[in-house]
Amino acid sequence: MSTEIPTSSPVRATPARPTFGRTLKAYVALTKPRVMELLLVVTVPAMILAQQGLPNLWLVVATLIGGAMSAGSAGAFNCYLDRDMDRKMRRTKNRPLVTGEISDRSALVFAWVLGAASIVWLYATTNWVAAALSAAAIFFYVVVYTVLLKRHSEQNIIWGGIAGCFPVLIGWAAVTGDVGWPAWAFFLIIFLWTPAHYWPLSMRYREDYAAAGVPMLGVVRGRVTVGLQIILYAWATVASSLLLIPAAGIGWIYTIVAVLSGGYFILQAHRLYGSAIRGREGKPMQVFHGSISYLSILSIAIAVDPLLPF
Numbered sequence: 686m687s688t689e690i691p692t693s694s695p696v697r698a699t700p701a702r703p704t705f706g707r708t709l710k711a712y713v714a715l716t717k718p719r720v721m722e723l724l725l726v727v728t729v730p731a732m733i734l735a736q737q738g739l740p741n742l743w744l745v746v747a748t749l750i751g752g753a754m755s756a757g758s759a760g761a762f763n764c765y766l767d768r769d770m771d772r773k774m775r776r777t778k779n780r781p782l783v784t785g786e787i788s789d790r791s792a793l794v795f796a797w798v799l800g801a802a803s804i805v806w807l808y809a810t811t812n813w814v815a816a817a818l819s820a821a822a823i824f825f826y827v828v829v830y831t832v833l834l835k836r837h838s839e840q841n842i843i844w845g846g847i848a849g850c851f852p853v854l855i856g857w858a859a860v861t862g863d864v865g866w867p868a869w870a871f872f873l874i875i876f877l878w879t880p881a882h883y884w885p886l887s888m889r890y891r892e893d894y895a896a897a898g899v900p901m902l903g904v905v906r907g908r909v910t911v912g913l914q915i916i917l918y919a920w921a922t923v924a925s926s927l928l929l930i931p932a933a934g935i936g937w938i939y940t941i942v943a944v945l946s947g948g949y950f951i952l953q954a955h956r957l958y959g960s961a962i963r964g965r966e967g968k969p970m971q972v973f974h975g976s977i978s979y980l981s982i983l984s985i986a987i988a989v990d991p992l993l994p995f
Contacts, residue, residue, distance in 0.1 A: 703786060711781040715764050715792055716757030716799075724756045724852045725749055726981055730988035731856035731871055734933055737991050740860050747810035748859040751803050752852050755819040758800030759826040759848065765792045766831050770897035776890050811859040818858055822851035839900045842887075846879030867933035871987070873925045875980070881918035881954065882976035884911055885969035908966070912958035915972065919954040923947030926983060935990050942986035950979040 771777035781787040808816035830845025850872045857868035887903030960967025
């Protein structure tokens with residue numbers, strides 16, 4: 686017979702219950718607020734351009750609320766669908782579905798509710814065209830990009846990036862009830878800008894995307910090829926920005942800003958390519974952040990130009 690005295694089993698610490706603030710922060714993170722901010726930056730200039738002046742303040746606020754909900758819904762769906770990949774990437778290791786702060790089911794319900802709310806809200810406060818465009822934006826980002834393209838094609842960000850162009854159309858439609866040629870010209874700028882903006886990020890986090898099995902261009906192609914593609918799309922973006930001049934009857938302030946900021950964007954792209962052909966990594970994140978600055982400055986110029994008396 687054993688004479689050992691049984692010891693009590695170790696007491697496991699009960700995990701602290703999440704506070705309301707922490708849970709709220711987790712749900713906000715699901716919406717990818719940084720992406721949302723960038724999308725909303727282009728919405729107001731599109732509305733001012735459509736109005737050729739300052740639109741009704743309530744209409745602007747209502748459109749931004751609806752646009753934020755639409756972008757947030759798409760982001761939440763993306764986090765839900767990509768949760769397996771996010772667990773393999775250092776860049777996404779702190780997302781709420783990876784840390785377990787939000788359950789998969791809760792995230793999916795949240796995404797559906799937010800998406801439906803955005804469509805209803807825009808229909809009630811703006812018009813059916815803006816509401817329909819909101820639905821199309823969510824569908825494109827979730828189904829076309831996340832489900833069909835992201836895991837299967839190196840062209841994913843090119844065509845998937847169309848989803849990020851919809852806020853321009855939504856803003857224009859909220860003012861006019863339709864989508865005019867200047868809105869499509871603005872749409873084209875963002876469409877061509879997106880690969881030049883995102884591919885430097887794929888170069889920086891190449892190992893992350895490779896570990897997750899995502900065929901981003903920075904994973905499946907060498908630095909030289911990616912650098913050259915960034916240059917081509919940067920040039921195309923700047924060229925397309927000049928189409929707004931005849932399409933929208935925009936003035937010389939915008940023209941100067943478009944040329945100068947575009948020149949700097951192109952210069953950064955060439956520097957990255959120059960580093961690549963010398964066998965160095967270069968500074969892809971500088972191009973990434975520089976592209977955000979470029980689009981922000983261009984958007985401000987689009988917003989300011991119609992308000993000037995000359």
